[in-house]
Amino acid sequence: MTNPAPEAPATGLHHSLARLTRVPDARGLGLTEPAVPAAPLVPETPATGPLPAGYTELNGVEELDALLGVPHPIVIDKVHDRLDAQDLDLLSRASFCSLSTADAEGNCDVSPRGGVPGFTHVVDPGTIALPDRPGNRRGDSFRNILTNPHVGLLYLIPGVMDVLRINGRARxxxxxxxxxxxxxxxxxxxxALVVEIDEIYRHCPASLRRSGIWSPDTWENAAEGDSPA
Known part of the structure; x- marks a missing residue:
């Protein structure tokens, strides 16, 4: 009888993806069904075809790091996995967020979500819930989450430069x-979507400043014929 061959050591890629393969627990939710396993890792599907003349493509993370430089420790250290007082304050005032999901094949979707200020319900410091309100009934986000639980949320408050980002796994x-x-x-x-939080951080407001999004003089008047989706 021969012993099975030892497993190959994990590569750096697998280490970097370890967080994505954890499964959600039922912390504080009163749920008894088994946790939903994370979707299989999506194989790399790079864009295909030659680029037009004059286009220069980045070819790896090492090149990216060399180009961007090393982020300041403050940028790294601000990431946390439990809602703090500032996060809770922003959520209590936020009436809009974008919800990012992807299906099992990695096809991405971003959906707007909104309600009265504080529409996001805080279940506990590591869990939030978003109610579903009547809409177009497509259910794109729900369909994606049923096959791939990983989600990203970006909260904006009109007139406020703080941007709150939350990444986690939803049910x-x-x-x-x-x-x-x-x-x-x-x-x-x-x-409702219940999201177990993996990462929270308040994003640099530089893009909001550059865009002037909260400056009334940058707003367009509603064009004739504009209508809700």
Missing amino acids: VLTDAPFFDALVEKNQRPKL
Whole structure:
């Protein structure tokens, strides 16, 4: 009888992806079903075809690091995995966020989410929930999450330069004790996303300053024919 060959040591790539393969727990949610496993790692699918003359493509992370330089320790150290007082304050004032998801093949989608200020429900310092409100019924984000739980959220508050980013793993719920706290205009949501937080950080506001997005003189008047999606 021969012993099985030892497993090959993990490569740097696998180490860098270790966080993405963890599964969500049921911390504080009263859930009894098994945790949803992370989707299989998506194989690399680089863009194909030759580039036009004069285009120079970056060929690896090492080249990127050499070009950008080393980030300041403050930029690295600001990442955390539990909501602090500043995060909670921003969430209580935020009425809009963008929700980024991807399906099992890595096809990405970004969906706007919104409600009254504080529409994001804080379950505990490591978990948030977003109610689903009536919309176009496409359910793109939900469909993606059912096959790949990893999500990214970016919160903006009109007139405020702080940007809150949250990365984590989501599950689609049809009911939970906190659904009663999500009632808006006497409507209880049929669905909600519950997100176990992996990373939180407040993003540099430089892009907001450059864009002038909160300056009224940069706003366009609604064009005739504009309509909601």
